[in-house]
Amino acid sequence: QKEVEQNSGPLSVPEGAIASLNCTYSDRGSQSFFWYRQYSGKSPELIMFIYSNGDKEDGRFTAQLNKASQYVSLLIRDSQPSDSATYLCACRNTGGFKTIFGAGTRLFVKA
Amino acid sequence: EPEVTQTPSHQVTQMGQEVILRCVPISNHLYFYWYRQILGQKVEFLVSFYNNEISEKSEIFDDQFSVERPDGSNFTLKIRSTKLEDSAMYFCASGDRVRNQPQHFGDGTRLSIL
Numbered sequence: 001q002k003e004v005e006q007n008s009g010p011l012s013v014p015e016g017a018i019a020s021l022n023c024t025y026s027d028r029g030s031q032s033f034f035w036y037r038q039y040s041g042k043s044p045e046l047i048m049f050i051y052s053n054g055d056k057e058d059g060r061f062t063a064q065l066n067k068a069s070q071y072v073s074l075l076i077r078d079s080q081p082s083d084s085a086t087y088l089c090a091c092r093n094t095g096g097f098k099t100i101f102g103a104g105t106r107l108f109v110k111a
Numbered sequence: 112e113p114e115v116t117q118t119p120s121h122q123v124t125q126m127g128q129e130v131i132l133r134c135v136p137i138s139n140h141l142y143f144y145w146y147r148q149i150l151g152q153k154v155e156f157l158v159s160f161y162n163n164e165i166s167e168k169s170e171i172f173d174d175q176f177s178v179e180r181p182d183g184s185n186f187t188l189k190i191r192s193t194k195l196e197d198s199a200m201y202f203c204a205s206g207d208r209v210r211n212q213p214q215h216f217g218d219g220t221r222l223s224i225l
Binding site: 097 | 142144156159217219222
């Protein structure tokens with residue numbers, strides 16, 4: 001069974017701090033990795049995607065991928081109360097269409 | 112910015128009835144998906160659709176489920192005989208021309224089975 005594991009949290013950080021969210025995956029064939037943000041009762045909203053080992057930065061967000069360790073992370077710099085949400089890690093392998101989601105990490109940014 | 116639209120936003124149905132959930136994907140996208148999320152649980156893949164046929168489906172997507180792209184814009188999910196456990200949020204998503212591109216989700220349909 002292919003799994004994506006995330007710490008459920010909640011992860012609580014003060015406003016302005018860096019939030020670090022982590023994810024591990026079991027399928028070594030995974031090639032595409034996504035971070036989605038989901039507010040309560042809403043649909044997943046794409047934040048970042050990464051395909052290659054290393055870091056990818058977009059504004060306040062940095063995604064990090066280490067395929068050897070089967071590890072993906074998301075850093076949120078200068079965290080804002082509006083970043084408070086559940087962050088979903090998702091993986092897909094090259095040959096497939098199926099995207100597997102983790103259960104999500106709840107982030108709470110304290111003002 | 113183009114978006115995926117889903118209707119209705121909330122559907123209440125008696126157990127055993129058929130239900131059709133509708134989606135209009137982003138217009139130039141070629142890959143279409145349905146996911147569901149039971150309250151408090153993970154987002155789960157149901158089915159993907161490409162080139163007018165199912166390209167992959169999960170074990171959840173049994174004979175009670177079907178998908179259709181009846182015209183150039185709509186993408187539907189039909190549940191033939193609903194069960195209580197079908198109560199969930201159902202999300203449609205679409206993806207661009209290249210398979211590995213990220214999927215963009217609609218706002219979802221909340222399906223409540225009574």
